[in-house]
Amino acid sequence: MAPTTVRPWLRRYETISDFYLSTEVVICGYGGAGAAAALEARRAGADVLVLERASGGGGATQMSSCEMYLGGSGGTAIHKALGMEDTTENMLAYITECFGAHGDAEKIRTYVEGAAAHFDWAESLGVPYKREAIMDRTVVPFTDESLLFTGNERAHPFNKIATPIPRGHVPSKEGDEGGRIFMQALMRHVEEAGAIIQSDARVVGLLQDDEGRVRGVAAKIDGEERYIKATRGVILTAGGFVMNRQMIEKHAPHVIGLGEPYGNQWDLGDGIQMGIAAGANAINMNECFLSFAFYPPAKLTYGILVNGRGQRFINEDTYLARLGHYAGLQDNHEIYMLVQNEDFELSHYMERLRIAGTGDTIAEVEAEAGLPVGSLQATVTYYNEHAARGEDPLFQKESNWVKPIAKGPFALVSYCPQEVKYPLGENPGYLMFTLGGLETRVSGEVLTAQGDIIPGLYAAGRTTAGLPRTAKGYASGMSVGDATFFGRRAGQTVAAAEQHS
Amino acid sequence: MAPTTVRPWLRRYETISDFYLSTEVVICGYGGAGAAAALEARRAGADVLVLERASGGGGATQMSSCEMYLGGSGGTAIHKALGMEDTTENMLAYITECFGAHGDAEKIRTYVEGAAAHFDWAESLGVPYKREAIMDRTVVPFTDESLLFTGNERAHPFNKIATPIPRGHVPSKEGDEGGRIFMQALMRHVEEAGAIIQSDARVVGLLQDDEGRVRGVAAKIDGEERYIKATRGVILTAGGFVMNRQMIEKHAPHVIGLGEPYGNQWDLGDGIQMGIAAGANAINMNECFLSFAFYPPAKLTYGILVNGRGQRFINEDTYLARLGHYAGLQDNHEIYMLVQNEDFELSHYMERLRIAGTGDTIAEVEAEAGLPVGSLQATVTYYNEHAARGEDPLFQKESNWVKPIAKGPFALVSYCPQEVKYPLGENPGYLMFTLGGLETRVSGEVLTAQGDIIPGLYAAGRTTAGLPRTAKGYASGMSVGDATFFGRRAGQTVAAAEQHS
Structure with missing residues (x-):
């Protein structure tokens, strides 16, 4: 019997009798956020299944330069090696100014406090970072330095509010291959740690029980809708919605004619839609990153x-x-x-x-x-x-x-x-991607409009309204930094969550 | 037994056994949109119950000057009496320019085509309109003229796109009492037509069945949660969310420090939250009217x-x-x-x-x-x-x-x-109210993000993303015009809907 589906993206758990499989943690999307979540959940001992709609992992992070915006705590290992100092207060003042009323103070503080250690984590994956900085005004280094300015640190009014320091950390390699290098390293660790990866699997709905708990997912695998139980929880890491023209028209019509979608082809907002269907609050939906380089x-x-x-x-x-x-x-x-x-x-x-x-x-x-x-x-x-x-x-x-x-x-x-046309875009316009999505806590727990937690549901990356909230204050590296940082958090949280079999 | 509630604002219909009462149409909110809906539904023969959270009806419309932005079809009765002409194409060109990519082309066309007749309807309620225009640059007439410019018609670039004509229609009375005059007349008709009005009744949730149909509401009446069946449908006309500080912070943080909430004290977004809970798409949530007068x-x-x-x-x-x-x-x-x-x-x-x-x-x-x-x-x-x-x-x-x-x-x-401080606001700032809400069809039917209709659910007024979409192109009279025009439509639609007892 087909399960009850009151709305798209949702199945009533109680009406499902036939499960394809059961695991502890199901992660929807194998980009930067999903892979980071998978690694941490697996390292914490949880059984992890990652479902990816594409034929392979990587997501938008793999397409990017994999800049990560990191500092604070006196500085990252690169900062320290180069004799640069970045206090937590300095980085906090900077990012707080970046987003103003749009910012999430708790996310900003948590991120800043953990950013230098996040660099160590990235490097521990085997990603090469060179203790060298490029101080030019540029976008990515095409030489092999690993540190550069990727925001407004040296410009008014930011340079009056915080001491300028470069915080863009990028894998060392000539050319622009940071995303590939980082994601290949991260995914190798994920797979070595024993997470199960299922590609060509489109998650089409959450399984929610009558108490509101998310208990698993429905996924199209081999052309069939199958039901997968997640006894600890489901993490949505399915990217933003920049490739969903209808959602852009409804939520961010002001970027039509201005921004050209830049992202993974599956950045269609599936994760956001599923979260909303399960009762989540979607916020900041009109805000987009825009690149006028x-x-x-x-x-x-x-x-x-x-x-x-x-x-x-x-x-x-x-x-x-x-x-x-x-x-x-x-x-x-x-x-x-x-x-x-x-x-x-x-x-x-x-x-x-x-x-x-x-x-x-x-x-x-x-x-x-x-x-x-x-x-x-x-x-x-x-x-x-x-x-x-x-x-x-x-x-x-x-x-x-x-x-x-x-x-x-x-x-x-x-x-x-x-x-204007960028080589990366198909049409004229500044490159853009979306900065709106599900409201989450720093733990990755997904919130309702009333501020309540939806049990069993977690999210990270551009499926959420994360650290970066507006192009006005965006610095490159904030999106990949946010996705991997809070992806890890979500993985840790769900691995420690109580089981509901 | 308490009914199942997977999330706030929603009750599972199948779990409710004890109904307080059953009627054909339940309308949530007795402002301009709700009263207009109630009158049309009742005139079409449906049994109508209006639930209002305040101790009396009127809503934000009663607080307003009750300007309505009307024209097209050669002109309204006032235009014609004054020898002015306004073609449908002229008004269409004007409003289309007002909202650009934010506009809903079908709503704009429907509204423009019916606007002149909507004036006749308003006048037929016994609302006094004087065939006299005030051509000054002003906000509301404090004398008794009923026609004035309330938008950008005479200003660049609009005056190059459409022939300027005043379209603000306001009840004739010295002073600023339009809202009271209009709502008192409208509510008298609603009550004479036999709609039942229940004040001090806060709707706290929709009753949705396992097929996704909205079957009624849960309401707090005399301190108790009671269940009311609506066999034809429920209309959400509960205003916008300008009084909900939390929602403003999440969806429109850019107006903090800029706009001072202007509206009914119960404009808390309840209708929007209920619609979302039932699967509706909320759009345009960051846009607000702002008055820099x-x-x-x-x-x-x-x-x-x-x-x-x-x-x-x-x-x-x-x-x-x-x-x-x-x-x-x-x-x-x-x-x-x-x-x-x-x-x-x-x-x-x-x-x-x-x-x-x-x-x-x-x-x-x-x-x-x-x-x-x-x-x-x-x-x-x-x-x-x-x-x-x-x-x-x-x-x-x-x-x-x-x-x-x-x-x-x-x-x-x-x-x-x-x-700056307006007498109407408590704090400094330009007056504002919200322009985001549920996505609806011109019929009042509420849509999901996928564009599907949620059976049994209707909405109008500032609970919806209606005709006016941005302050950039807003003309006074567009909100009350939209609320009453599409409120009537929703009332007509639900009265003709199939019964589900």
Whole structure:
């Protein structure tokens, strides 16, 4: 008899008689969060089954550079080897400023307090990290350094709130292979530890009993819906929903035309939908990471970004996600950069760029680009007056990036999202992924809107609203850092949970 | 025996044996949406029970001015009497522009096509409407006209997209009593039609059967939880969630410090929570109406609004909600107005205002207010140069509001939300209410995230994501218009629904 299903993504446990198998912990999704959870649960002695919809593990973490945003506790092992210091208070002040009212204070504190030790864990997997830092303004090192700035640490207002220190930790390897290196190491440990991995298995629903406890999952395996009991609990680590166009339209319509989905093809929100079906609270659903990576080359930072009114709107030395956030706020997503010839070079991450205007004078550029008459000229006159002294009174770009834009010829480069394309995306737009999902405690326990725990249900990674909450304050490494850090926590929690057979 | 409750806001129908009563239609909330639904359901012959948590009906609609945003079909009866024309296409173009990707095209079309007839319905209740329009830039008429501009119709870019026409319809009475007049008339009709009203009755859960059908409600009446069967269906019309601080923190943290809750004290999101518990999709949850009503007096529109960098950010002749939206985007919510003495008068809706700077020159004002040196001067120089010709090339404020700000003394008025207070709010901040809620069809049927209908469940008003979706394009009258229009629809739908006893 088919089990009762009041709604999609849910089956009534009491109506299921035929179980395919029973284990202690079922993990839905074998990316960074799921693998980290599996390893910790298995190490704590629990029987673990990982179900993965794709034909192999890795998830979005494997596609990434695997930067992890780590520090605090005096510094990570890399910080210490390089003679850098990062106090817990310093990192706490920084991340607290990043997310403001969006932040989850308990998650921030727990993460910061455990971040340096999390680095040791990552390294203990056999992932190579080199005690060398790259201090340039860049996105990922294509050389083999393992430490770099991946946020707004050196930019206003953050540099007034916390002492800048690079916190992006990335596996050492020339090229951009961090994700593959890390996930292969992590998955090898997971499998050696004895977790069972079932690929090509789509979890299609949670089994919830009449008391509200999650008791297992329904999964499509070999084309059939099968029921799997999880006596300690189920962990949802199925990624975000950036690939689910319908969910984007309903929850984050403002990114349509602005952001181009960047993630794993199965980031369809299945985990979030299952959690909601079981009574979970989904929060922060409109927030997305956005990457407006006009740099490298770093020297473009000498230019000024203006909107369709020729007005500046941000200090240009901020991070790609903050740039994306502010770019997204400009009317009609009109974003341009004015740069003088000596600082111009195509942005390395953009496949094509339109030059909206050129000229030997700002007036010529302005006219060719069709900006309101006199608008860009007024902006540049004001900027140059202060830039001559290395100052930027409006946005406080750091003085090392401030100089008059006075020597023509000049170019106005269009960074309107409909005109830029990253090699990583199929369509024009800034790269994006989602930052909303299930509300969880630091333990991984999933919460209802009333703040109650849903027994037997856990989650981590982009299936949750985790550490990073807005592009405005996002630093690269916060998502993989969060997913693996709280993935481990969830694995530990569920392994210690009482059994319900 | 207590019924099974897998989660808050839900009871398993099969476990309930003792019903307090059974009726055909149960409506949860007796505000504008609920009363409109009750009247239509009763007129269609259904037995109707309305449960209201407060000691009397009226809801947020009764607290409002009861503006309704109406037009199309050649014009409402008022438009026609005044010789004004408003085509359906014109109104459709306007509202479509208002909400962009946030809009629900089917709701917009349905509403626009039926809006003129909706006016006739409102008038047929005995609500007085005077065939007279007030064309001033104001918020509500304190004289007895019944028609006014309540949106951005005359402002850029809307005036290039649709022919401006006033669409705010308000009951005729000196003073601001529209909501009371309308709700008293509507509730009298509801009660004369034979609907049963139960006040002091808090609905605490939906009764859902194992097939997913909503079969009734659980309500706290006289201190006891009682079960009420609804054989045709349940309509959720319990308002939004602006009074629920926890929900605001989780779903719309960006309005904290910006918006001051404005609504009925029971706008706690109960209806939304119940819908979610029964499997509904909640969308648009981060969006709020915001009212930055610096006018009247209209002459303040001659001033220019600037942010903390002395930059303009909007055409000042736009509507209070659009002003609120753009003000909310400015860093640190720093918002000021520069005005020359002859145009200055305190904003009528603000209880107190701080003057951030005064002076006979812009330089003096700028220095006293502590704006970046030269920033306000550069803004004013550029503005005045074009204003001398009645032009505003940056924001296209209409020329009737454009003149140089050249005759001192000048004042810079702070509209930073933490420094303004409306008589209607308890704390500083722009007035706000929520625009997110359950996803519904135009029929009032409630949808799951998969787009399936939840049988037996209907909703309208601010419990839903309705016609108005963002402050950016909000026009007053859209919320009450939406609530009563789609409330009626929901009442008609449920009355025609098949019985399930």
